[in-house]
Amino acid sequence: MATNVDIAVISFEPFIQGNDADRKDVAKQLYEAFSTVGWVYLKDHGIPQSRVDEIFELAKSFFELPIDQKLTWKLADPEVNQGYTADGAEANGGIDHKECYEHRRFQNRSCPTESDLPDRHFKTTLDDFYNQCLTLGLQVLKCLAMAMDLGDNFFDDITTKADPQLRLLHYPSIEKRIIEQEGHARIIPHTDFGLCTLLFQDQVGGLEIDPFHTGDFKPAVPIPGTVLINMADLMQRLTNGRCRSTLHRVVSPRTSGDLLPARYSIPFFIHPDPETMIQPVTKEEGEFRKYETVNAGEWRVMNTMKNYRLGSQDGVLDGKVGLATV
Numbered sequence: 001m002a003t004n005v006d007i008a009v010i011s012f013e014p015f016i017q018g019n020d021a022d023r024k025d026v027a028k029q030l031y032e033a034f035s036t037v038g039w040v041y042l043k044d045h046g047i048p049q050s051r052v053d054e055i056f057e058l059a060k061s062f063f064e065l066p067i068d069q070k071l072t073w074k075l076a077d078p079e080v081n082q083g084y085t086a087d088g089a090e091a092n093g094g095i096d097h098k099e100c101y102e103h104r105r106f107q108n109r110s111c112p113t114e115s116d117l118p119d120r121h122f123k124t125t126l127d128d129f130y131n132q133c134l135t136l137g138l139q140v141l142k143c144l145a146m147a148m149d150l151g152d153n154f155f156d157d158i159t160t161k162a163d164p165q166l167r168l169l170h171y172p173s174i175e176k177r178i179i180e181q182e183g184h185a186r187i188i189p190h191t192d193f194g195l196c197t198l199l200f201q202d203q204v205g206g207l208e209i210d211p212f213h214t215g216d217f218k219p220a221v222p223i224p225g226t227v228l229i230n231m232a233d234l235m236q237r238l239t240n241g242r243c244r245s246t247l248h249r250v251v252s253p254r255t256s257g258d259l260l261p262a263r264y265s266i267p268f269f270i271h272p273d274p275e276t277m278i279q280p281v282t283k284e285e286g287e288f289r290k291y292e293t294v295n296a297g298e299w300r301v302m303n304t305m306k307n308y309r310l311g312s313q314d315g316v317l318d319g320k321v322g323l324a325t326v
């Protein structure tokens with residue numbers, strides 16, 4: 001049986017509560033993880049588990065709505081990238097078995113109202129959770145900036161107007177033989193393409209990571225009370241390859257029977273202000289820049305569009321190409 005991928009479990013409390021030496025120590029641990037496997041499990045991160053559980057319940061009630069109703073909030077514009085995407089409508093050169101809902105800070109035109117999900121307060125609850133994720137994400141970026149001597153406010157300065165993406169993900173219960181067909185998965189191998197991602201997962205399992213891109217995917221098992229954080233493509237470019245954006249996928253949990261239970265996860269994808277130019281930061285005399293400078297806004301739209309193409313029949317988004325997702 002495959003062993004689990006070796007991802008450090010790091011307490012964030014000394015960064016939030018501690019003194020300078022404590023903060024530096026957390027920064028060092030984070031950088032060590034981000035520059036090797038590219039992922040950490042963060043614990044004591046300040047978002048209570050009860051709140052995370054509440055958001056999973058909210059996601060469940062949303063996905064239980066009839067498909068026709070969910071389609072009224074259909075994601076229709078990759079530039080905005082907000083709303084509902086049905087099972088089969090998105091993957092990247094393979095076939096994913098998932099449905100999702102994207103929530104943004106500034107643009108939420110395709111969002112359920114109070115009467116759609118009575119008592120859930122969908123928008124206000126998600127807005128609130130979004131802000132908690134944004135605060136945590138920016139603290140993690142501050143910690144990384146400290147480790148890399150970029151100046152403590154480096155990431156604050158490029159995220160003042162940032163509009164990250166909170167995604168509710170549902171992988172419906174499915175027969176194992178379907179997702180184990182060639183080219184199928186719950187989500188096929190990809191890297192994320194923003195700066196970094198916070199990922200909350202339920203207890204079902206199936207997330208796997210290929211840390212050194214050798215094809216050897218290993219489980220990243222759920223650890224209650226933690227949030228996974230991974231580096232994404234823009235961060236790899238910005239740090240001239242020092243921080244690593246690594247391949248991951250969601251497949252059958254290694255211990256599953258013939259019928260996989262439904263799985264839920266909640267990623268939060270952090271992207272910088274759209275006008276930011278991402279130029280690799282070099283640290284050594286004569287260091288060669290491994291990546292071209294890119295505009296963050298164009299990068300995001302270009303990569304989002306790779307996930308979709310405009311369907312010919314009804315003008316909706318469907319289909320996909322490429323490797324990276326969000």
Ligand SMILES: O=C(O)CCC(=O)C(=O)O
Nearest residue numbers: 201207250265267325326
């Ligand atoms: O569901 C998961 O655990 C991973 C989701 C993911 O990788 C993504 O949405 O980019």
Ligand SMILES: [Fe+2]
Nearest residue numbers: 191192248325
């Ligand atoms: Fe991902």
